[in-house]
Amino acid sequence: MKTWVTPGGVHPPENKHQSLTLPIGTLPIPETLVIPLSQHIGAGATPCVEVGAKVLKGQKIADAAGMFSVPMHAPTSGTISAIEHRPVAHSSGMLAPCIEITSDGRDEWIKHQGFADIENATAKALLQAISDAGIAGMGGAGFPTAVKLNPGYRRPINSLIVNATECEPYITADDSAIRERAAEIVEGIGILSQILGHPSNIMIGIEANKPEAIAALAPHVVDSGISVVSFPTKYPSGGEKQLIYILTGQEIPSGELPADIGVVCVNIGTTYAIKRAIVDGEPLISRVTTMTGDACGINRNYDTLIGTPVSHMLANSEFQEEACSRLVMGGPMMGFSLTSADVPIVKTTNCILAPSYEEIPDDEPAQPCIRCGMCAEACPVSLLPQQLFWYSQAQDHERLEAHNLFDCIECGACSYVCPSNIPLVQHYRHSKGEIQKARADKVKSDHARERFEFHQQRIEQAEKDKEAKRAARREAAESAKAKAADASNKAAGDADKPAANSAADIIAAAQARAAAKKVSPEQQQAKFERSIAGAEMRLQMAKEKLADADASQTEEQKNILSAAVEGARQKLEQAQLRLQEHINAHSQTKNGEQVD
Amino acid sequence: MIETIAQQPILAALVALVGLGILFGGLLGFAAEKFKVEGDPIVEQLDELLPQTQCGQCGFPGCRPYAESIANGDAINKCPPGGQATINAIANLLDVPAPELDAEHGEEAEVKTVAFIREDECIGCTKCIQACPVDAILGAAKLMHTVIADECTGCDLCVEPCPVDCIDMLPVEEGMKEWHWPAPPTTADLIASDRRPQL
Numbered sequence: 169m170k171t172w173v174t175p176g177g178v179h180p181p182e183n184k185h186q187s188l189t190l191p192i193g194t195l196p197i198p199e200t201l202v203i204p205l206s207q208h209i210g211a212g213a214t215p216c217v218e219v220g221a222k223v224l225k226g227q228k229i230a231d232a233a234g235m236f237s238v239p240m241h242a243p244t245s246g247t248i249s250a251i252e253h254r255p256v257a258h259s260s261g262m263l264a265p266c267i268e269i270t271s272d273g274r275d276e277w278i279k280h281q282g283f284a285d286i287e288n289a290t291a292k293a294l295l296q297a298i299s300d301a302g303i304a305g306m307g308g309a310g311f312p313t314a315v316k317l318n319p320g321y322r323r324p325i326n327s328l329i330v331n332a333t334e335c336e337p338y339i340t341a342d343d344s345a346i347r348e349r350a351a352e353i354v355e356g357i358g359i360l361s362q363i364l365g366h367p368s369n370i371m372i373g374i375e376a377n378k379p380e381a382i383a384a385l386a387p388h389v390v391d392s393g394i395s396v397v398s399f400p401t402k403y404p405s406g407g408e409k410q411l412i413y414i415l416t417g418q419e420i421p422s423g424e425l426p427a428d429i430g431v432v433c434v435n436i437g438t439t440y441a442i443k444r445a446i447v448d449g450e451p452l453i454s455r456v457t458t459m460t461g462d463a464c465g466i467n468r469n470y471d472t473l474i475g476t477p478v479s480h481m482l483a484n485s486e487f488q489e490e491a492c493s494r495l496v497m498g499g500p501m502m503g504f505s506l507t508s509a510d511v512p513i514v515k516t517t518n519c520i521l522a523p524s525y526e527e528i529p530d531d532e533p534a535q536p537c538i539r540c541g542m543c544a545e546a547c548p549v550s551l552l553p554q555q556l557f558w559y560s561q562a563q564d565h566e567r568l569e570a571h572n573l574f575d576c577i578e579c580g581a582c583s584y585v586c587p588s589n590i591p592l593v594q595h596y597r598h599s600k601g602e603i604q605k606a607r608a609d610k611v612k613s614d615h616a617r618e619r620f621e622f623h624q625q626r627i628e629q630a631e632k633d634k635e636a637k638r639a640a641r642r643e644a645a646e647s648a649k650a651k652a653a654d655a656s657n658k659a660a661g662d663a664d665k666p667a668a669n670s671a672a673d674i675i676a677a678a679q680a681r682a683a684a685k686k687v688s689p690e691q692q693q694a695k696f697e698r699s700i701a702g703a704e705m706r707l708q709m710a711k712e713k714l715a716d717a718d719a720s721q722t723e724e725q726k727n728i729l730s731a732a733v734e735g736a737r738q739k740l741e742q743a744q745l746r747l748q749e750h751i752n753a754h755s756q757t758k759n760g761e762q763v764d
Numbered sequence: 765m766i767e768t769i770a771q772q773p774i775l776a777a778l779v780a781l782v783g784l785g786i787l788f789g790g791l792l793g794f795a796a797e798k799f800k801v802e803g804d805p806i807v808e809q810l811d812e813l814l815p816q817t818q819c820g821q822c823g824f825p826g827c828r829p830y831a832e833s834i835a836n837g838d839a840i841n842k843c844p845p846g847g848q849a850t851i852n853a854i855a856n857l858l859d860v861p862a863p864e865l866d867a868e869h870g871e872e873a874e875v876k877t878v879a880f881i882r883e884d885e886c887i888g889c890t891k892c893i894q895a896c897p898v899d900a901i902l903g904a905a906k907l908m909h910t911v912i913a914d915e916c917t918g919c920d921l922c923v924e925p926c927p928v929d930c931i932d933m934l935p936v937e938e939g940m941k942e943w944h945w946p947a948p949p950t951t952a953d954l955i956a957s958d959r960r961p962q963l
Contacts, residue, residue, distance in 0.1 A: 206940075260943040534949070561950070594948040601944020613816035616917045619898040620818045620826060 169397050172417045174410050176548040177402040178581045180337050180501065182377060183527075187340045187460040190468040192348055195484050197244050197271050201475030203229065204256045205265045207514040208304035209311050210236035215267055221248045224278035226451055228300075229267055238302045238312050241451040243473035246271040257497050257514055261507040269475065280449040291363045294446060301445035302452045302515075307331060307406075307435030308498070310516040313442070316434070317363050319427035327369040329415055330357055332436040333406030335375060336499030339519040341456040342436050344469040346374075346381035349440055354388040356443030361393075364432060370394045372436070373411045377401040403501065404548055404579040408433045422575050437518070457513055459485050461522035463492035472513050478520055479509040485522075493528050496521040500528060501580040535588035543582035543592060549575050553582040553592055560599040565606060568599055576600075650677040659691060696747040703740035710736045806858075807835045813853045815846040818897035819919030821870045826897065839863070844870035845918070877933040878916040879923070883908045885930035892922035892931060 206212030213230035223229060223242040230240035249270040253263035283289050283297065299314035319325065334342040346353060361370055372389070374382055376398045385396050399405065399414055409420050411433060418429050426433050437455060444450045457472040465486025472481065478495065496503040497511075499519055513520075543553035551572060559567045573596060582592045710733040714726070769776050810831035817827070822842035824830040834840055840854045841863045848865060855862035865872055881892070881901075888906040900916045903909030911922075911931075923931045 258940060258943075259945065260940060262940050262943060264940055591948045594945060597945035598947045605942070605944065609815075613814075616816040616818065616898050616915075617811070617827070619900075619915065620816065623897060623899050624826075 169395060170417075171397060171399040171414050173400075174402070174405065174413055174548050175550050176546045176581060177404065178546050178584050179401070180403055180584060182401070183338045183460075184340050184343070184377070186467040187338070187458050187469060188344060190466075192344050192456055192469045192471050194471050195473075195476065195481060197273060197275055197473070198476050198480040199271060200249065200477075201243055201246075201269045201271065201473060202254050202477065202512040203240050203243070203267045203269065203475040204254070204512065204514055205230055205240065205267065207240075207310060207474075207516065208238050209309060210234075210238075210315075212265065213237060213240050215251050215265075217248050217251075217267070219248050219251055222246075223248060223269065224276050226278045226280055226453060228451070229269075232299065232302075236312060236315060238299060238304050238314075239451075240267070241302055241453050242269055243453040243475050244269065244271045245274050245276040255508050255511050257506065257511045257517065259504045266512070282445075282447045282449040286359065286362075286446060289362075291365070294359065294363050297446055298442055301441070301450070303438060303441050303445060304452075304515055305435055306437035306441065306455060306515060306518070307408075308502070308516050308518065310514075313434065313438055316427075316432060317360065319425075319432070323428065323430045325364045325427065325432050326367050326430045327371070327416060327432070328357070328361060328364055328367045329412060329431060329433040330360075330370075330372040330436050330439055331406060331408070331411055331433055332372050332374040332378075332381065333411055334378070335401070335403045335406035336501050336503075336519075337403070338460050338521055339458050339499050340460075341458045341469055341518045343378050343381050344458075345437060345440060345456045346378070347384045350381075350384040350388050352443045353436060353440050354385070354392060354394065355447065356439035356441075357394060358392070359442055359446050360432075360434065360439060367432075369416075371415050372396045373405075373415050374398050375401045375405060404577070404581065407548070407577050407579065409577070410548055422572060452515060455513075455515060455517070457481070457517055458519040459522075460519065461492070461496075462524035462527050463488050463522040472517075474515055475512045477510055477512055478506065481513070481520060482509060482522065487522060491524050492522045493525045493530065494523070496523070496528075501584065502578065531591070532589040534590045537588055537590060540587060542585045542587065546581040546585045548579060548581060549577060551576060556599075557590065557592055557595055560595040563599075563602065565599070565603050568603065573599060573603070646674065646677075649681070653677050653681045656681075656691065693747070693750055696743060696750055700740065700743040700747060703736065703743045707733065707736035707740050807831050809857055810834050810854060813846075813850060813857065814843060815850060815917075817845040817917040817919045819845060819917070819921060820897075821845070823869070834858075839866065841866045842869045844872050847872035873918075875935040877918040877935050878913045879911045879918070879920075880913075880932045880934045881909055881911055882930040882932065883910060885928055887928055889927055891925040891927065895921045895925045897921060 205215065211233040214233050215230045217223060217229045222245075224245045225242060227242045228239050229242050229248070232239045246269045248267060250266075250268040252266065252268075254266040254268070255261065256264045256266065258264065283294075286294075295314045295318055298317070299312070303313045305311040305313055305316065332342050332346060334340070357370065357372070361367065370393055372385060372394060374385075374396060378398075382396055382398055389396055397415055404410055405414055408426060412426055412429075412431050413419055416431065418431070420426055420429055420431075441452045441455075445452065452474070454471050454473045456469050458469050459481055460467045464482070465488070467485075470481065478497070495506040495509060497506055497517055497520060498504060500521060500523070503519065503521060537554060537557060539554055541554065543557075544551075547553055549572075555571055556568060556573055556576070559571065560573075576593075576596050578593050578597060580593050583590065583594075586592060710729065714729045714733055769779055807828070808831075811828050814827040814831055820826065821844050822830045824833055830838070830842065834854065840858065840860070841851050843850050844865060848862075851865060852862045879892075879901075886903075886908045888903065888908060890903065890905050890909070892909060893901045893903055897919060898915055898917055900912045901909050901922060902912060918933065918936075920933060923933065
């Protein structure tokens, strides 16, 4: 079958034979297992058990948090001994939420069963089962598999590619799994094909350096429509985009997913996990992990329970700590150094490498870039690593993005060939992080600006509203006054006076008011009489209250009440006095008029 | 008329040039009206670069007024929350040398902070709510207030008005999601054949 050749690439020493001398082994069950809640891309799972609870092997201990997440299951039977932050396999060395299980040694399975009728099961039911089994991509990234297999609105899938490349040196987890479990893997591929609606093209991509694995697959794929495609060994052929190009000649545009060109690519370990989940009903609680490196007496693959501490694995592999230069999770090219051996194996851990000082010596100090261009020749994505290094040092984010930094797959081929020992990938990772942080900050500052502008607008609006209210009140008061004046004009029978309707006619209204006061002594008198009546009533009420209170109230309260009575009486007297004065004055005016 | 012009080359040239002048002048005038730029785009660009904490440490009531002031020739090193990165970006935009941060306006914070109200001690005076430029504090009169940490820009403006001093500025904790690779040590300025740098 025709294959395509990716640009660049390197040929580091393979070092795969050491761990292939023995078949896949099993480790004794460790005393405690630590299961990180976030072993996949997306939201971490939420614990659904309490500390002290007894759990059986395969029992769910954490629920998926939303669509883009997977649940976690107990890898063995035992007791939940802690739910807390623990060191996990992460380059930051930070702690992350984990569930610790103290095993009871019985390794007792929870009741489980697979699908009764797989052939007639709907894709939806199968996807749900895959999601419930906690399966996330086992090749390294840990993308939730059910999400990947359900591209939904995207283009229909016409190719299913199973990634058995395993291009990184030292790692043989997939190789040994194929040798021993080829039938089950092919069964898993069949289920995948059914979920994807039987794509026309099903390929297993495998490097030519695994003849035993290719031979093991051959009898099982006869007449199944699956083709095993081998291609020359080169690092990195196992990257998703690289493998798709090698097998189909199609490139995935920058920033898009394989599903956008109708391809789904899954790791071969994942297909095995899918078979176990669908056919046997077993969740993902173990995986094949390579234990290798010269600092270990035993180099082999183990069927490791998820959550097994790395130290447990080392202790069972004749590990010599003093001979080990560093502990690496993953391969020598893309793996990362562990800060502690207490971290657990997770769903994406394909290798623990314990190399001697001869195998992987300490980093040589970096020398200046001499612009030899070897990195550009090695880059499998056709980037310009030396330019990226330059801009990364200058923190020139704009140019880094213009040079497609985010298409870098961090394979480490450039660092591998660099004659100056420059840790190029670390520079790119740092710059990617900085750019992402800057983007997040930009989003945040735009949001803050919006809120600030809204805040300003709201305050201005409140001020305007207040001003408008004040104006309205002023106007209302004026028009009320004008109306009152108007009414009194009419009452006085002075038809000649113009009505002060408009607010602008303030002077006229004032004059009218003055006139009204002058010409309405009867009204004035009526007003005084009304106030006298009111005062009388209040006096009456105060007296009554005082009378009622006599029996029950205290001295102080009585004083208050009698003071009220006194006050009311004074007011009444005042009102009466005013009325008297008014009447007197009025009669004098009348007299005066008569005199005139 | 046309004949006279054709026979007099100077006149012809004059007419042609004046004609062209009028034509292109008209075109330019039309374009100036039609494609008129609203406002000052440099202010927008400067505002984009400022961190939008609205803290007022620069002496202006918010980031935009400072951006306007920079556009009118003010110093570009008055923004402590933005720090040297912002100064560099503005210097790059305006094509001027980047000065150091003016210490008079404050120092660049090592870590980002957000306000936190000790709720037991809050008396519900609403003074911090009025001070917050981005409406990140929730509460009502005589009821406890609290800060929406995601909206808080860490501007400090709420700390001063609090009569009972129950507001703390706490550093934002960096989790695994925020973590990113540190920069590797810079390469030594030595060639391979020369002596090795001291490790």
